[in-house]
Amino acid sequence: MSLRPLLTRLVLSAALVAAAVGAQAAPTIEGRQLSVGAADVQQYLDQSFPRNQDALGGLLQLTLSQPKLALPAGERLKLGMDVAMATAGGAPTRLGTVELSSGLRYDAQTQGFHLQQPTLDEFIPAQQGGRLDARTRTLLNAWLGDYAQREPIYRLDPAVAGMLGALQVQSAQVRDGRLQVTFNQDLGALVPAGMLGN
Template sequence: MSARARLRPALVRSLLLAAALLTLAACSTLNAVSAYLGNEVAFTAPQLQQSLNRNFPKRYEKLGGLVAVTLMNPRLSIPDDGDRLRLDFDIGLAALGSGSSQRPSGRFTLTSALRYDAATQGLHLRDPRIDYVDVPQLGGVMTGASRELLNAWLGDYARQEPVYRFDNSLLDKLGSRRIGSTQIEHGRVVVHLDR
């Protein structure tokens, strides 16, 4: 067997290994940022969930700390056939002297569309709606004060904090493209780009 014939299988193996490594690198990059497909950028529920996990739990106080709510354990899902995502949270409530709000004392569900905010370079809740509340220590329903606190948090959160913030590598890929509408389509969040 000639030296050239012996090198051929080694060369083929090296090329296959290089192709496999490039494929793995490409897959991990898509998971890390998003799918950029010409005139749109698409995000999956796991990408948004990862961002939420980094930003919770959050504690909010009202009346100088007399009432506190802690939101924890966010769980995000995107229905295949709807135009709103769903967020489930565990909620901890505490009034002065009633213990810690760090332990879940109930849960609630909200649904929302999304919007892009250029100031934060992120996706924010748009028209969020509380769909379900279960707080057993309050008889299963929210009181006026706790509902007011939850709605105040929801309004502030939707205005100020993104569910997902675009990272620098994605912004670099977009270049001078303008962000257009944001829609929830077929189980994904799709950000349409204008020219």
């Protein structure tokens, strides 16, 4: 067997796997509400991390990775992340895991769900006796504010988002283990059934 057909098959297989992993599940639409399940949001987050936050002109770098989403009963989602710190270009040292809670907003410009007023609730140190010092907490809060403003925790497929046009967003919330946005019009007539997850 020649090497070229084998390499071609390997490349095609890798491309198919990448396409399957990158495929975005369709949202569910009921009347004026569009919702996305926790598993789909987790998949989006997995592809969006790790993320870095520089400070002091690059002398410090905070790395956040391994996002873990939970959508408990109530109006706030929970998100845990591993935190590591590197100084002066050195290797990052894992500090521990931060757990935050947040409300939810939908931004029509980014076509995505964003954190709304997130708060750091808990820090679980990687080593016994570890703690989140003031400098690291300040860096984390700066990153969190920027991330909540600019980056969605889930972005709608552009084909679906484009069909929503200039609809007005009435609310966004965590409900029944899903992220949900309510618009001012029924969505069923705007988005073809073949593009929906329901």
